[in-house]
Amino acid sequence: MATLADVYVLGLMDPGEAAAIEANMKGDPELRAAVAASRERFLPLDAAAEPVPVREDLWSRIVAALPSQAGPAAGAPEPPANENRRNGWRTTAIAAIAATVILAFGLSYSLLRTSEPLVVAVLVNDRGEVQAVIEDFGNAQATVRLLVDLDVPEGKTIQVWTLPSPQMGPVSLGLIDDARSVRLDGPALPIPRDSQLYELTLEQAGGSPTGRPTGLILAKGLARGTR
Amino acid sequence: MLMTPGQDDLAAALAACAKGDRRALRSIFDREAGRLVAIAERIVRRRELAEEVVQESFIRIWTHAHQYQPDRGSARGWIYAIVRNRALNLLRDSRREFSVEEVDALRESEQSDEIMAAWHKLDRNSRLYHCLAALDETKRRGILMAYISGYSHGEIAGRLRVPLGTAKSWIRRGLSALRECMA
Numbered sequence: 001m002a003t004l005a006d007v008y009v010l011g012l013m014d015p016g017e018a019a020a021i022e023a024n025m026k027g028d029p030e031l032r033a034a035v036a037a038s039r040e041r042f043l044p045l046d047a048a049a050e051p052v053p054v055r056e057d058l059w060s061r062i063v064a065a066l067p068s069q070a071g072p073a074a075g076a077p078e079p080p081a082n083e084n085r086r087n088g089w090r091t092t093a094i095a096a097i098a099a100t101v102i103l104a105f106g107l108s109y110s111l112l113r114t115s116e117p118l119v120v121a122v123l124v125n126d127r128g129e130v131q132a133v134i135e136d137f138g139n140a141q142a143t144v145r146l147l148v149d150l151d152v153p154e155g156k157t158i159q160v161w162t163l164p165s166p167q168m169g170p171v172s173l174g175l176i177d178d179a180r181s182v183r184l185d186g187p188a189l190p191i192p193r194d195s196q197l198y199e200l201t202l203e204q205a206g207g208s209p210t211g212r213p214t215g216l217i218l219a220k221g222l223a224r225g226t227r
Numbered sequence: 228m229l230m231t232p233g234q235d236d237l238a239a240a241l242a243a244c245a246k247g248d249r250r251a252l253r254s255i256f257d258r259e260a261g262r263l264v265a266i267a268e269r270i271v272r273r274r275e276l277a278e279e280v281v282q283e284s285f286i287r288i289w290t291h292a293h294q295y296q297p298d299r300g301s302a303r304g305w306i307y308a309i310v311r312n313r314a315l316n317l318l319r320d321s322r323r324e325f326s327v328e329e330v331d332a333l334r335e336s337e338q339s340d341e342i343m344a345a346w347h348k349l350d351r352n353s354r355l356y357h358c359l360a361a362l363d364e365t366k367r368r369g370i371l372m373a374y375i376s377g378y379s380h381g382e383i384a385g386r387l388r389v390p391l392g393t394a395k396s397w398i399r400r401g402l403s404a405l406r407e408c409m410a
Binding site: 006041043 | 252265266270303308311319345370391
């Protein structure tokens with residue numbers, strides 16, 4: 001339990017595991033004590049941080065957003081414990097809706113064909129804008145459709161990657177030189193699975209010299225199974 | 228070095244916040260905001276994002292102050308944990324999954340300086356310093372990378388140039404040695 005608490009306090013858990021710990025802490029005094037003890041152990045690292053100057057408007061922003069304290073007079077309802085950052089999530093939500101629409105389109109499109117991809121991934125850039133759709137047929141073949149004009153400087157190329165498993169690491173599916181839609185004949189890989197990562201990076205012409213992504217990430221996304 | 232006003236003051240301020248006293252929240256802000264922005268910035272990398280993290284954290288401190296109990300550790304640890312969790316969530320939202328292999332030399336050099344700086348600022352007489360110093364270099368670095376900069380297991384493995392499983396087990400063993408040393 002102490003290790004679990006440490007791993008949680010260090011921020012090393014994925015969001016699902018961390019949420020489980022937080023939920024369990026409510027009813028488990030022992031876990032609560034383990035987390036508290038772990039926080040105290042590491043606290044000196046934060047307590048020794050050099051304070052930075054704080055702009056006065058930070059306080060006014062806080063005051064402007066403060067709900068009245070929910071007492072017996074019941075002011076604003078307390079936000080849920082997992083309340084998310086509003087602005088960040090708005091962008092993400094819009095991107096997710098867009099991705100879902102395109103995904104639905106991709107899925108229904110793929111249902112009309114005889115050869116079906118096993119997974120479809122919608123790739124978005126770091127602003128959440130949809131850039132490309134990848135369909136992986138699982139027989140060493142995948143198609144990529146670029147939905148926007150990606151800027152490819154002279155001497156560079158777009159390389160398509162997937163991450164079949166953390167152990168294998170990223171594997172190149174091939175290069176996109178110019179076309180908006182290409183069929184790639186990649187290496188033989190394990191059957192693509194749900195949530196497998198796909199990614200486009202900008203690499204030097206001829207592809208990454210190391211066989212691993214080295215360049216700027218243009219877009220990435222997680223696959224969904226087509227059934 | 229750690230001569231900040233007493234824990235009791237912060238615990239009392241949280242109790243006052245729970246009763247709706249905004250001056251108590253302001254006193255926490257005056258005392259801790261600069262340091263909290265610095266802590267968040269080590270994780271999210273940008274000052275304006277760090278300020279956003281601290282802004283949201285203070286609202287959460289206000290709305291959740293009634294939940295603070297001494298069995299949740301010191302008031303300071305409780306407040307800092309809110310900021311750390313916010314910063315880590317923000318980082319995870321924006322993190323690129325290819326972290327193990329991603330080559331991002333700038334981030335790496337800047338952050339490794341920062342990790343070393345945090346390590347050097349740690350009070351030499353503290354038990355934590357003594358026990359971290361007793362660890363192997365790689366285990367210590369792994370733990371510091373996670374705590375100071377919010378690195379994931381994958382990022383730590385990449386920086387230490389070891390397989391993911393190795394990094395995970397080093398960190399676990401490091402944590403367990405650290406607990407034993409500090410007990």
